[in-house]
Amino acid sequence: MRGPSPLEQEVINLLADPQFEGHPLKEALSQLWGAHHDLLGRIERIARVSDGYQSIARERELSLAARFDKQLRQLEKVARISDRYQMMMQDLNASLREASTLDTLTGIANRRLLTERLREESERAKRYGRPLAVVMLDIDRFKVINDEYGHEVGDRVLIEVVRAMESEIREHDLCGRWGGEEFLILMPESSAEMACTVIRRLGDSIAALGVRVNDDLLGVTASMGIAELRADETYSSTINRADIALLRAKRSGRNRCELAD
Ligand SMILES: Nc1nc2c(ncn2[C@@H]2O[C@H](COP(=O)(O)OP(=O)(O)OP(=O)(O)O)[C@@H](O)[C@H]2O)c(=O)[nH]1
Numbered sequence: 001m002r003g004p005s006p007l008e009q010e011v012i013n014l015l016a017d018p019q020f021e022g023h024p025l026k027e028a029l030s031q032l033w034g035a036h037h038d039l040l041g042r043i044e045r046i047a048r049v050s051d052g053y054q055s056i057a058r059e060r061e062l063s064l065a066a067r068f069d070k071q072l073r074q075l076e077k078v079a080r081i082s083d084r085y086q087m088m089m090q091d092l093n094a095s096l097r098e099a100s101t102l103d104t105l106t107g108i109a110n111r112r113l114l115t116e117r118l119r120e121e122s123e124r125a126k127r128y129g130r131p132l133a134v135v136m137l138d139i140d141r142f143k144v145i146n147d148e149y150g151h152e153v154g155d156r157v158l159i160e161v162v163r164a165m166e167s168e169i170r171e172h173d174l175c176g177r178w179g180g181e182e183f184l185i186l187m188p189e190s191s192a193e194m195a196c197t198v199i200r201r202l203g204d205s206i207a208a209l210g211v212r213v214n215d216d217l218l219g220v221t222a223s224m225g226i227a228e229l230r231a232d233e234t235y236s237s238t239i240n241r242a243d244i245a246l247l248r249a250k251r252s253g254r255n256r257c258e259l260a261d
Contacts, residue, residue: 105155106162109176114184117174121188122235132229133195135185136242137165137202140221140254142181149213157211157220164209168202184239192228192259199224199257207255223249227260 004012011033020026101113109117118134125132139145139161146154158181165175169185178184187195203222210217225245229238241260249258 103177106159106177108162108166109174111176111178114174114176114178114186117186118235118239121186122229122238125188125229126231129231130189131191131194132238133187133190133192134227134229134235134238134242135187135195135199135257136178136225136239136246137183137185137199137222138224138246138250139181140223140250145218145220149218153211153213153218157218160209160211161206161220161222164205165202168198168205170198173198192226195226195228196257196259199226203255203257221255223254224257225249225260226257 011029014020015026015030015033101110101116102108103110121132124130139157142154142157145157161183162175162177165183165185169175169187172188173190174186176184176186185195185199187198190198203224206220206222209220211220212218223246225242225248227238227242227245229235238260245258245260249256252258
Protein backbone atom coordinates (compact mmCIF):
# COMPACT_ATOMS: atom_id res chain seq x y z
CA MET A 1 0.00 0.00 0.00
CA ARG A 2 1.56 3.29 -1.10
CA GLY A 3 1.52 6.45 1.13
CA PRO A 4 -0.44 9.60 0.07
CA SER A 5 1.12 11.89 -2.55
CA PRO A 6 1.73 15.61 -1.53
CA LEU A 7 -1.48 16.66 -3.34
CA GLU A 8 -3.49 13.95 -1.57
CA GLN A 9 -1.97 14.97 1.76
CA GLU A 10 -3.00 18.56 1.11
CA VAL A 11 -6.60 17.47 0.36
CA ILE A 12 -6.63 15.35 3.56
CA ASN A 13 -5.44 18.38 5.55
CA LEU A 14 -8.07 20.68 3.97
CA LEU A 15 -10.90 18.25 4.73
CA ALA A 16 -9.70 17.89 8.32
CA ASP A 17 -9.32 21.63 8.86
CA PRO A 18 -12.26 22.87 11.14
CA GLN A 19 -12.14 26.39 9.64
CA PHE A 20 -13.74 24.99 6.41
CA GLU A 21 -16.55 23.26 8.30
CA GLY A 22 -19.84 24.05 6.52
CA HIS A 23 -18.07 25.49 3.47
CA PRO A 24 -19.97 24.42 0.31
CA LEU A 25 -16.71 23.49 -1.48
CA LYS A 26 -15.77 21.13 1.36
CA GLU A 27 -18.79 18.91 0.57
CA ALA A 28 -17.85 18.80 -3.15
CA LEU A 29 -14.17 18.12 -2.31
CA SER A 30 -15.17 15.37 0.11
CA GLN A 31 -17.28 13.65 -2.60
CA LEU A 32 -14.46 14.01 -5.14
CA TRP A 33 -12.05 12.53 -2.56
CA GLY A 34 -14.39 9.55 -2.03
CA ALA A 35 -14.72 8.97 -5.82
CA HIS A 36 -10.92 9.26 -6.15
CA HIS A 37 -10.43 6.57 -3.45
CA ASP A 38 -12.98 4.33 -5.07
CA LEU A 39 -11.18 4.65 -8.40
CA LEU A 40 -7.79 3.99 -6.80
CA GLY A 41 -9.16 0.84 -5.16
CA ARG A 42 -10.51 -0.42 -8.46
CA ILE A 43 -7.24 0.29 -10.28
CA GLU A 44 -5.33 -1.66 -7.61
CA ARG A 45 -7.72 -4.62 -7.89
CA ILE A 46 -7.38 -4.64 -11.69
CA ALA A 47 -3.57 -4.49 -11.36
CA ARG A 48 -3.63 -7.45 -8.92
CA VAL A 49 -5.86 -9.55 -11.24
CA SER A 50 -3.66 -8.71 -14.23
CA ASP A 51 -0.50 -9.70 -12.24
CA GLY A 52 -2.20 -12.98 -11.31
CA TYR A 53 -3.06 -13.72 -14.94
CA GLN A 54 0.46 -12.93 -16.03
CA SER A 55 2.01 -15.32 -13.52
CA ILE A 56 -0.48 -18.10 -14.46
CA ALA A 57 0.38 -17.58 -18.15
CA ARG A 58 4.10 -17.68 -17.33
CA GLU A 59 3.71 -20.90 -15.34
CA ARG A 60 1.66 -22.47 -18.11
CA GLU A 61 4.33 -21.46 -20.64
CA LEU A 62 7.04 -23.01 -18.47
CA SER A 63 5.14 -26.24 -17.94
CA LEU A 64 4.40 -26.45 -21.70
CA ALA A 65 8.10 -26.02 -22.48
CA ALA A 66 8.99 -28.69 -19.92
CA ARG A 67 6.40 -31.08 -21.39
CA PHE A 68 7.65 -30.37 -24.90
CA ASP A 69 11.26 -31.10 -23.79
CA LYS A 70 10.19 -34.36 -22.16
CA GLN A 71 8.30 -35.48 -25.25
CA LEU A 72 11.25 -34.55 -27.44
CA ARG A 73 13.55 -36.68 -25.27
CA GLN A 74 11.09 -39.57 -25.48
CA LEU A 75 10.91 -39.20 -29.26
CA GLU A 76 14.71 -39.21 -29.48
CA LYS A 77 14.77 -42.39 -27.41
CA VAL A 78 12.17 -44.05 -29.66
CA ALA A 79 14.17 -43.01 -32.75
CA ARG A 80 17.35 -44.52 -31.24
CA ILE A 81 15.53 -47.79 -30.43
CA SER A 82 14.04 -47.90 -33.92
CA ASP A 83 17.51 -47.35 -35.49
CA ARG A 84 18.96 -50.16 -33.40
CA TYR A 85 16.00 -52.39 -34.28
CA GLN A 86 16.43 -51.69 -38.00
CA MET A 87 20.12 -52.54 -37.81
CA MET A 88 19.28 -55.78 -36.01
CA MET A 89 16.72 -56.61 -38.70
CA GLN A 90 19.30 -55.94 -41.43
CA ASP A 91 21.84 -58.23 -39.71
CA LEU A 92 19.16 -60.86 -39.24
CA ASN A 93 18.13 -60.63 -42.89
CA ALA A 94 21.74 -60.96 -44.00
CA SER A 95 22.30 -64.05 -41.84
CA LEU A 96 18.96 -65.52 -42.94
CA ARG A 97 19.89 -64.98 -46.57
CA GLU A 98 23.31 -66.52 -45.90
CA ALA A 99 21.74 -69.50 -44.15
CA SER A 100 19.29 -70.02 -46.98
CA THR A 101 21.81 -69.73 -49.82
CA LEU A 102 25.05 -71.22 -48.47
CA ASP A 103 25.98 -74.80 -47.71
CA THR A 104 26.65 -75.13 -43.97
CA LEU A 105 29.52 -77.64 -44.23
CA THR A 106 31.60 -76.03 -46.98
CA GLY A 107 30.35 -72.42 -47.02
CA ILE A 108 29.85 -72.39 -50.80
CA ALA A 109 26.56 -71.79 -52.69
CA ASN A 110 23.83 -74.33 -52.05
CA ARG A 111 21.45 -75.76 -54.65
CA ARG A 112 18.99 -72.91 -54.16
CA LEU A 113 21.54 -70.19 -54.96
CA LEU A 114 22.94 -72.26 -57.83
CA THR A 115 19.47 -72.61 -59.37
CA GLU A 116 18.88 -68.87 -59.00
CA ARG A 117 22.19 -68.07 -60.74
CA LEU A 118 21.59 -70.76 -63.39
CA ARG A 119 18.31 -69.11 -64.31
CA GLU A 120 19.86 -65.62 -64.48
CA GLU A 121 22.98 -66.69 -66.37
CA SER A 122 21.09 -68.84 -68.89
CA GLU A 123 18.72 -65.94 -69.64
CA ARG A 124 21.67 -63.58 -70.06
CA ALA A 125 23.61 -66.04 -72.25
CA LYS A 126 20.60 -66.50 -74.55
CA ARG A 127 19.76 -62.80 -74.72
CA TYR A 128 23.31 -61.77 -75.72
CA GLY A 129 24.22 -64.94 -77.61
CA ARG A 130 27.07 -65.68 -75.17
CA PRO A 131 28.35 -69.17 -74.21
CA LEU A 132 27.62 -70.73 -70.80
CA ALA A 133 29.19 -73.97 -69.59
CA VAL A 134 27.83 -76.14 -66.79
CA VAL A 135 29.96 -78.75 -65.04
CA MET A 136 28.74 -81.60 -62.78
CA LEU A 137 31.51 -82.91 -60.52
CA ASP A 138 31.19 -86.01 -58.34
CA ILE A 139 33.82 -87.35 -55.91
CA ASP A 140 34.80 -90.91 -56.82
CA ARG A 141 33.94 -93.80 -54.51
CA PHE A 142 33.06 -91.43 -51.71
CA LYS A 143 30.98 -94.08 -49.97
CA VAL A 144 34.15 -96.17 -49.51
CA ILE A 145 35.92 -93.16 -47.92
CA ASN A 146 33.01 -92.72 -45.51
CA ASP A 147 32.79 -96.43 -44.75
CA GLU A 148 36.52 -96.92 -44.21
CA TYR A 149 37.52 -93.70 -42.47
CA GLY A 150 34.26 -92.40 -41.03
CA HIS A 151 31.90 -89.55 -41.81
CA GLU A 152 34.16 -86.93 -40.27
CA VAL A 153 37.00 -87.73 -42.68
CA GLY A 154 34.39 -87.76 -45.48
CA ASP A 155 33.41 -84.21 -44.46
CA ARG A 156 37.06 -83.11 -44.50
CA VAL A 157 37.43 -84.53 -48.02
CA LEU A 158 34.39 -82.52 -49.14
CA ILE A 159 35.92 -79.34 -47.67
CA GLU A 160 39.32 -79.98 -49.32
CA VAL A 161 37.71 -80.62 -52.72
CA VAL A 162 35.79 -77.35 -52.38
CA ARG A 163 39.02 -75.44 -51.60
CA ALA A 164 40.61 -76.95 -54.74
CA MET A 165 37.57 -75.91 -56.80
CA GLU A 166 37.66 -72.38 -55.43
CA SER A 167 41.32 -71.93 -56.26
CA GLU A 168 41.00 -73.28 -59.83
CA ILE A 169 37.86 -71.56 -61.10
CA ARG A 170 37.81 -67.96 -62.36
CA GLU A 171 36.41 -65.05 -60.40
CA HIS A 172 33.12 -64.85 -62.28
CA ASP A 173 32.54 -68.63 -62.21
CA LEU A 174 30.41 -70.05 -59.40
CA CYS A 175 30.78 -73.41 -57.74
CA GLY A 176 28.21 -74.83 -55.36
CA ARG A 177 27.04 -78.01 -53.70
CA TRP A 178 24.32 -79.67 -55.77
CA GLY A 179 23.76 -82.38 -53.14
CA GLY A 180 25.75 -85.01 -51.19
CA GLU A 181 29.16 -85.37 -52.84
CA GLU A 182 28.03 -83.79 -56.10
CA PHE A 183 29.01 -80.23 -57.10
CA LEU A 184 27.98 -77.92 -59.91
CA ILE A 185 30.24 -75.32 -61.50
CA LEU A 186 28.71 -72.53 -63.51
CA MET A 187 31.03 -70.92 -66.07
CA PRO A 188 29.59 -67.86 -67.81
CA GLU A 189 31.35 -66.73 -71.03
CA SER A 190 32.88 -70.23 -71.41
CA SER A 191 32.31 -72.72 -74.19
CA ALA A 192 32.42 -76.43 -73.29
CA GLU A 193 35.93 -76.64 -74.76
CA MET A 194 37.18 -73.69 -72.71
CA ALA A 195 35.61 -75.16 -69.57
CA CYS A 196 37.32 -78.47 -70.34
CA THR A 197 40.80 -76.92 -69.94
CA VAL A 198 39.92 -75.47 -66.50
CA ILE A 199 38.17 -78.66 -65.37
CA ARG A 200 41.06 -80.94 -66.40
CA ARG A 201 43.38 -78.77 -64.32
CA LEU A 202 40.91 -78.98 -61.43
CA GLY A 203 40.81 -82.81 -61.76
CA ASP A 204 44.61 -82.85 -61.48
CA SER A 205 44.66 -80.64 -58.39
CA ILE A 206 41.98 -82.81 -56.69
CA ALA A 207 44.02 -85.92 -57.49
CA ALA A 208 47.08 -84.22 -55.97
CA LEU A 209 45.23 -83.28 -52.75
CA GLY A 210 46.14 -86.11 -50.38
CA VAL A 211 43.93 -85.70 -47.30
CA ARG A 212 45.83 -86.61 -44.14
CA VAL A 213 44.24 -89.34 -42.00
CA ASN A 214 46.46 -90.20 -39.00
CA ASP A 215 49.75 -91.13 -40.68
CA ASP A 216 48.20 -91.90 -44.07
CA LEU A 217 47.57 -89.66 -47.03
CA LEU A 218 44.16 -90.41 -48.49
CA GLY A 219 43.98 -90.06 -52.28
CA VAL A 220 40.85 -88.45 -53.73
CA THR A 221 39.66 -88.21 -57.33
CA ALA A 222 36.59 -86.79 -59.02
CA SER A 223 34.70 -87.34 -62.26
CA MET A 224 33.20 -84.47 -64.26
CA GLY A 225 30.64 -83.97 -67.01
CA ILE A 226 30.57 -80.74 -69.02
CA ALA A 227 27.72 -79.34 -71.13
CA GLU A 228 27.25 -76.01 -72.92
CA LEU A 229 23.85 -74.31 -72.89
CA ARG A 230 22.09 -74.54 -76.26
CA ALA A 231 19.95 -71.69 -77.52
CA ASP A 232 16.91 -73.96 -77.81
CA GLU A 233 17.05 -75.70 -74.42
CA THR A 234 16.29 -74.92 -70.77
CA TYR A 235 19.09 -74.93 -68.19
CA SER A 236 17.54 -78.12 -66.71
CA SER A 237 18.22 -79.90 -70.04
CA THR A 238 21.83 -78.63 -69.97
CA ILE A 239 22.24 -80.05 -66.45
CA ASN A 240 20.73 -83.36 -67.61
CA ARG A 241 23.25 -83.55 -70.44
CA ALA A 242 26.12 -82.69 -68.04
CA ASP A 243 24.81 -85.47 -65.74
CA ILE A 244 24.81 -87.99 -68.59
CA ALA A 245 28.38 -86.95 -69.47
CA LEU A 246 29.34 -87.41 -65.79
CA LEU A 247 27.83 -90.92 -65.83
CA ARG A 248 29.90 -91.69 -68.90
CA ALA A 249 33.04 -90.48 -67.07
CA LYS A 250 32.19 -92.79 -64.14
CA ARG A 251 31.58 -95.75 -66.44
CA SER A 252 34.80 -95.10 -68.33
CA GLY A 253 36.83 -95.62 -65.15
CA ARG A 254 36.36 -92.35 -63.10
CA ASN A 255 38.97 -89.57 -62.46
CA ARG A 256 38.19 -88.01 -65.82
CA CYS A 257 36.04 -85.44 -67.53
CA GLU A 258 33.61 -85.98 -70.40
CA LEU A 259 31.97 -83.51 -72.75
CA ALA A 260 28.22 -83.80 -73.33
CA ASP A 261 27.05 -84.60 -76.87
N1 LIG B 1 30.73 -87.46 -45.00
C1 LIG B 1 29.70 -87.14 -45.75
N2 LIG B 1 29.16 -88.01 -46.61
C2 LIG B 1 28.13 -87.66 -47.38
C3 LIG B 1 27.58 -86.39 -47.31
N3 LIG B 1 26.56 -86.32 -48.21
C4 LIG B 1 26.49 -87.51 -48.82
N4 LIG B 1 27.45 -88.36 -48.35
C5 LIG B 1 27.74 -89.74 -48.70
O1 LIG B 1 28.20 -89.79 -50.05
C6 LIG B 1 28.08 -91.15 -50.46
C7 LIG B 1 27.74 -91.20 -51.93
O2 LIG B 1 27.86 -92.48 -52.34
P1 LIG B 1 27.46 -93.02 -53.76
O3 LIG B 1 26.32 -92.20 -54.31
O4 LIG B 1 27.24 -94.51 -53.67
O5 LIG B 1 28.64 -92.69 -54.68
P2 LIG B 1 30.21 -93.02 -54.57
O6 LIG B 1 30.55 -93.91 -53.44
O7 LIG B 1 30.91 -91.68 -54.58
O8 LIG B 1 30.48 -93.79 -55.89
P3 LIG B 1 30.68 -93.22 -57.34
O9 LIG B 1 29.96 -91.89 -57.41
O10 LIG B 1 30.06 -94.23 -58.27
O11 LIG B 1 32.14 -93.06 -57.58
C8 LIG B 1 27.05 -91.80 -49.56
O12 LIG B 1 27.68 -92.75 -48.74
C9 LIG B 1 26.55 -90.65 -48.70
O13 LIG B 1 26.25 -91.05 -47.38
C10 LIG B 1 28.15 -85.45 -46.36
O14 LIG B 1 27.71 -84.30 -46.21
N5 LIG B 1 29.19 -85.87 -45.63
